[in-house]
Amino acid sequence: MRNRAATRTALAVAIVGALALAGCGGNGGGRDTGGGWKPDGDVTMVVPFAAGGGSDRAGRALAAAIEAADPDVSVSVENREGGSGAVGYSYFLGRNGDPETLLATETALLALPETGDVQFTFEDFTPIMKIAEDFTLLVVPAAAPYQTCTDVVNAARGQRVVAGISGQTGLDNIVFSLTENKTGAKFDRVAFESGGELIAALLGGQIDIASLNPGEVIGQLESGDLRALCAFAEKRYDYGALKDIPTATEQGIPVSFAQFRGVLAPGGISDEQRTYWIDTMRRALDTDEYRKYVQDSYLQPINAAGPEFVDYLNRNRTVLQEALKQ
Structure with a gap:
């Protein structure tokens, strides 16, 4: 691997x-009070x-x-x-x-x-x-045909679904890999440098889906430009703007990371x-x-x-x- x-x-x-630059480290420092x-x-x-x-x-x-x-x-x-x-x-x-x-x-x-x-x-x-x-949310453009994460998985089993990611070790790529392992779906990945670039690519139609932290995408969710289909989380968020987003597990996708x-x-x-x-x-x-x-x-x-x-x-x-x- x-x-x-x-x-x-x-x-x-x-x-x-x-x-x-690190040198040999500290000498313990501090004081005994x-x-x-x-x-x-x-x-x-x-x-x-x-x-x-x-x-x-x-x-x-x-x-x-x-x-x-x-x-x-x-x-x-x-x-x-x-x-x-x-x-x-x-x-x-x-x-x-x-x-x-x-x-x-x-x-x-x-x-x-x-x-x-x-x-x-x-x-x-x-x-x-x-x-x-x-945790992250699976996010799509407002006009996307998908209504649930299950819709995305079903589509990715038989057709091309383009997923934006921010690197091999990024949280978004990890949850997409776990989803593939659990469901048999296969995503076509396109790498970007940051969450901001992923959002721009979603809004511009360059990618179909992205997995983004709530703090990165809350503005676009509140404006209605993007929609969150599910959360790759152990339980639903308590925050008002996020509490109605179901978990992936609720939709039959046992992925939380x-x-x-x-x-x-x-x-x-x-x-x-x-x-x-x-x-x-x-x-x-x-x-x-x-x-x-x-x-x-x-x-x-x-x-x-x-x-x-x-x-x-x-x-x-x-x-x-x-x-x-x-």
Whole structure:
């Protein structure tokens, strides 16, 4: 399944550069206040993607929530994009033992080791907290003939249905692959760079369907330019604008897969440092900053701390391997 040779040259220079910048990692930092370890006050939140995207918004929201949970801590956000997240994660790998550097993580943590030439798996890091899950909607133009996701699947069994995707490891391609595996449908994929480009392609008639996060497409759904046929989610959304959209499972398509959002610490930190970050993130989930982020992004606030996050990653990796197998 892995085509390591195809990606080795493209990523090697960027990753080596990132590791060189990382140096040898931190020296533990922080201070002991008598109640356990705490950061010295300055913490870095690494975002392994460019500014302005969903991961960047997550990183900045997490930084604000941590600061609200512990006013003694200041969190700065550092974007290290490249290689579909590989550069940022590889830089973070070089921060081993540094408890004052965190990373805003998502599904690329699992997808990159399956599809790219990277030197890590999630076991090389310290999972702190899964803060939310971001599912997708199957979306079509307003004038499309399809009324349900079942209509789309039935059509894709015998005719050409063009699906826009945002890359092999993207959440949209994963749910299309799972749908093919479960139903026998076959989609003709066309790759784009972003959700914005997918929306433009739908509106322009270049593609028939797309799988998009609610936060990406809510404006077009509310305007009536696009329609959502189903949600690839475990349950229906509670948000007013989305609550009437059935799940794929309700329509006989047993597919649900989320892009998780979460926080990692580097590998090699102490139990005391790990405990501090888990406790801090638990408090962060009770802040107005976190609640606003979840609501504004139409996320499902499904959380998992420490060992539960590890269990989730193991389960999710198995599902992702099924989706990406060839």
